Amino acid sequence: MSDQAPPLAAAPVPALAARAARTGSSPVRDILALTARPEVISFAGGLPAPELFDAEGISAAFREVLAQAPQRVLQYSTSEGDPALRAAVAARTTARGLVTDADDLLITTGSQQGLTLLATALLEPGDVVLVEDPCYLAALQIFSLAGARVVAVPTDNEGLDPAALDEIAARENPKLLYVIPTFQNPTGRTLSAERRAAVAEVAARRGLWIAEDDPYGELRFEGEPQRWVASFPGAEDRTVLLGSFSKVMAPGLRLGTLRAPAGLRRACVIAKQAADLHTSTVDQAAAARYLTACDLDAHLARVRGAYRERRDALLAGLSAALPEGSRWNRPAGGMFVWATLPAGYDATALLPEVVRHDVAYVPGAPFFAGRPDPAAIRLSFVTHGPAEIGEGLQRLRAGIAAARRAG
CATH class of the missing domain: 3.40.640.10 (Type I PLP-dependent aspartate aminotransferase-like (Major domain))
Incomplete structure (x- = not known):
């Protein structure tokens, strides 16, 4: 006869708080994790240009x-x-x-x-x-x-x-x-x-x-x-x-x-x-x-000049990169351009193929508290210089075209 006690039947631990269960992870953070490879040109995260840090x-x-x-x-x-x-x-x-x-x-x-x-x-x-x-x-x-x-x-x-x-x-x-x-x-x-x-x-x-x-x-x-x-x-x-x-x-x-x-x-x-x-x-x-x-205003003048050039590079290339019928705005500052693809396009569904072309954006749908627009995308223009932005837009065009063919 064994002297060992029977194994304890452990009760399950209590569930997470409802607020934790109902709150999802940030889609932007998830995309950044997927695009951390150095070869990816990312328009996804609003990351300030590191080479411009003082x-x-x-x-x-x-x-x-x-x-x-x-x-x-x-x-x-x-x-x-x-x-x-x-x-x-x-x-x-x-x-x-x-x-x-x-x-x-x-x-x-x-x-x-x-x-x-x-x-x-x-x-x-x-x-x-x-x-x-x-x-x-x-x-x-x-x-x-x-x-x-x-x-x-x-x-x-x-x-x-x-x-x-x-x-x-x-x-x-x-x-x-x-x-x-x-x-x-x-x-x-x-x-x-x-x-x-x-x-x-x-x-x-x-x-x-x-x-x-x-x-x-x-x-x-x-x-x-x-x-x-x-x-x-x-x-x-x-x-x-x-x-x-x-x-x-x-x-x-x-x-x-x-x-x-x-x-x-x-x-x-x-x-x-x-x-x-x-x-x-x-x-x-x-x-x-x-x-x-230090002179923060002088530093900001340099940053603004660089970001203005990058915004202009992005805007100049969007007509060739996005499908015909797309729309976008021209912000007077900040870090982001908001674009909308033509009816029938789903930016979330396109993204996996786009990432395979070593470029990324953030689908616009998760930003909506009301009814989402599946065709919306957010493009950040501050992280990369004009030459990389141009290359990234070429990749974006190829990625969207490949995704449409596959679909």
């Missing part, structure tokens, strides 16, 4: 703060963020037309964390969030994880439709509107001053918060800068302005900013304490030093 200036900033104050920059810090960095960002924000004090700002681990903190502080499960249709993918993920009900607001070639916004806000009683008014992701569109004023008026009259995301605003190639929605009458006390260093300095720093009215900002600080305590002390100190010692 690596020397950023390296010098890190060396200086580590040499001058290693005990401080390697230590824990406050949740609100480095005072010098907040002061520098406040000065730049004020210079761009929105009076801002350092105490109005919270430093975040990328602007995407700012939106996550806002959702944590503001949204209860079931709350309605209005978004542009199509919308930034990560925002859709964040609102899904918060348990919000996302309602799409129609757009046209000029961006969000304020009349539709008013009608939907009256019907749905939303708590928050999320917008990227300048060089929107994924479409590259920019709201006019008239539409910005109308959005502010609707938000004030219907009683909702605005999350204004502005990662691309300083990447303007032509035309006059637009005022932030936060500066229009009716929006001042209800707008959260999200900023980012990813597109103007380097995404690897993972630095963003959140500007919000005092009560909501304090709630976001508490959410940040629970999330990660504070953003990297040394990264913040180096960014603050860079803004003091």
Whole structure:
């Protein structure tokens, strides 16, 4: 007779939270994983051109703060963020037309964390969030994880439709509107001053918060800068302005900013304490030093010049690369061109064959919170130089043609 006890019948572990189960992976991230091979010319990810990073200036900033104050920059810090960095960002924000004090700002681990903190502080499960249709993918993920009900607001070639916004806000009683008014992701569109004023008026009259995301605003190639929605009458006390260093300095720093009215900002600080305590002390100190010692505006002028040339190269080659009857826009800045293939084309179905030709784009369908457009695609023009863009467009033409033949 054996002395061994019978094997334990283990019960299954509890299921994932419903919010995790219902929220899918980012299609852009999945595509980037498939196209990581160096021979692939990718129009998929919104990756800033690495050769344009001011690596020397950023390296010098890190060396200086580590040499001058290693005990401080390697230590824990406050949740609100480095005072010098907040002061520098406040000065730049004020210079761009929105009076801002350092105490109005919270430093975040990328602007995407700012939106996550806002959702944590503001949204209860079931709350309605209005978004542009199509919308930034990560925002859709964040609102899904918060348990919000996302309602799409129609757009046209000029961006969000304020009349539709008013009608939907009256019907749905939303708590928050999320917008990227300048060089929107994924479409590259920019709201006019008239539409910005109308959005502010609707938000004030219907009683909702605005999350204004502005990662691309300083990447303007032509035309006059637009005022932030936060500066229009009716929006001042209800707008959260999200900023980012990813597109103007380097995404690897993972630095963003959140500007919000005092009560909501304090709630976001508490959410940040629970999330990660504070953003990297040394990264913040180096960014603050860079803004003091280097000319960010001169660096941005170089970046804008290069990106303008790349946009023009992409636009010049699209008529030969895409099927006859395709349409696309001409953004005045930012990182993306939004194109639509002719009726009957499915950008998602075409993609596997396109990738086999060592080129990639992002299908537009996942960006829609409402009814998706299967023929839409997003093309990023910033990662590669004009010669590579030309080669990539030739591959794209061949890939689409092969996919159509195979289909």
